[in-house]
Amino acid sequence: MRKLEMTASLLAACVFAVSAHAQVNLTAETTSPVSVPGQAVLTLGEVASAAGIADIQVATGQTLTNSVQNVAEGKTxxxxxxxxxxxxxxxxxxxxxxxxxxxxxxxxxxxxxxYTYRLGTWGLLAYDSKNFDGWNAIEGATIYNGPPRGAALNVARALVKLSTGLDEGEDYTGIQVNWGQAVKTITDGSADASVLPLNFPDGRITQALASGAITVWSMPKDKYESEATKKYINAPGTIGVTAPKNGLFGDEVSVVSEDDTFRGIGVVGGEIVQKDMDFELAKALTKAFLDNIDVYEAKTPFMKTIYLGETDPSLTGLCSAVPVKYHPGAIAAWEEAGYTIPDCAKP
Known part of the structure; x- marks a missing residue:
């Protein structure tokens, strides 16, 4: 009888522990749902809830510059x-x-x-109705290039500078609005063209196509292969991206390049937490990602192209001058799943 009582007590304790674990409430911030980071964080919330790990309240449409600081300060x-x-x-x-x-x-x-992924690859786009002549038309034009603060704006300005030598404020006018208003800004005609992070295919372009045909311009080949661009894409969290241009953004989008290749500047990143997050919680969240990469990739076509499940520093952007490392709990989940984490990415 005592053995039965003890077994019942242990079962009750286990049930309580699982229940308590499932009651963990977390907050998260990301960009718009049509973006890579938007889909990634929302899907983490979905798989973490399904696995009984945590309920994650996600705020979308955020500027990630602020979100990073919020996590660092323990606010998110x-x-x-x-x-x-x-x-x-x-x-x-x-x-x-x-x-x-x-x-x-x-x-x-x-x-x-x-875990990590490629957030986007920057390119130039405009409605065909604008009769915009690509990089040659930047001078004197009005360009929508991202939110008021953040990596996206910095990369957009750099792409124009590397491709044309032109500076915002001196040679062209920039418009900045938050991600939640991105599609509206593309479609409302307030800018002649946009320089934005794109995916293959791209969610914002897909929405914007309802207002007319769109053309995307690859970075000029000679500019992409220049020493200045090579130096830039070796900067922290930055990579060069090339892809076959045919059908890259769907059959309704024209891609202009000197050859059959689209070239752009890519930014890599991933999901961050505080380094003092509980080991088991960080491990469980990472395991939920690794167990459900197929769920992530099924969300939108572009999620298959963003380097999910990669640990190579040339694709993840970790190591080198990037100061952050994997959480110890995340490392445990990756290694238990059979992946190798480079020593330079370990704390």
Whole structure:
């Protein structure tokens, strides 16, 4: 009888533990649902809930520059993060200049990574009705190039500079609005063209096609192969991306390139948490991702092209000058699943 009582008590304790684990409530921030980081964080919320790990309240349409700082300060549990932002934060530079280097480095040291992906590849696009002549038409034009603060705006300005030598404010006018208004800004005619992060195919373009045919311009081949661009794509969290242009954005979108290849500047990042997140929780969240990569890839066609499940630093952007590493719990999940995590990406 006592043995039965003990067994019943153990079962009750296990049920209580699972129930308590499922009651964990977390917050997360990401960009619009039609973007890679939007889909990634929303899907993490879905698979974490299905696995009984946590209920994640996701705020979409956020500027990730702010989201990164919120996680570092403990105001948010999870955020999508371009790794360029962690570098800038660690230096107290760019949008984090007001923090100063010491405070920025302290905040950056609070961050850890669960898993990674490519957020987007920057390109130039315009409605055919605008009769926009690609890179040759940038000078004097009005260009929508992302939110008011953040990695996207920095990369968009850099892509124009590398492709044309032109600077915003001096040679062309930039328009910045938050991601939640991106499609509206593309379609309302307030800009002549847009320089934005794109995916293959791209969710924003798919929505914007309802207002007319669109053309996307590849980065000019000679500019892509220049020493200046090679140096830029070796910057923290930045990579060069090439892909066959035919059908890249769907049959209704024209792609202009000197050959059959689309070229652009890509940004890589991933899901971040505080480094002091509970080991088992970080492990469970990462395992939920690894067990459900097929669920992520089934969400939209572009999710199959963003390097999910990769650990090679040339695709993840980790190591080198990127100051963040994988969370120890995440490392345990990756290694138990049979992946190899480079030593340079371990704390």
């Amino acid at each position: 549990d999870i955020a999508a993060m371009p790794f360029l932002m962690t570098f800038l934060l660690s230096k107290g530079a760019g949008p984090y200049a007001s923090l100063g280097e010491e405070k920025g480095a302290e905040l950056a040291s609070n961050l850890s990574v669960l």
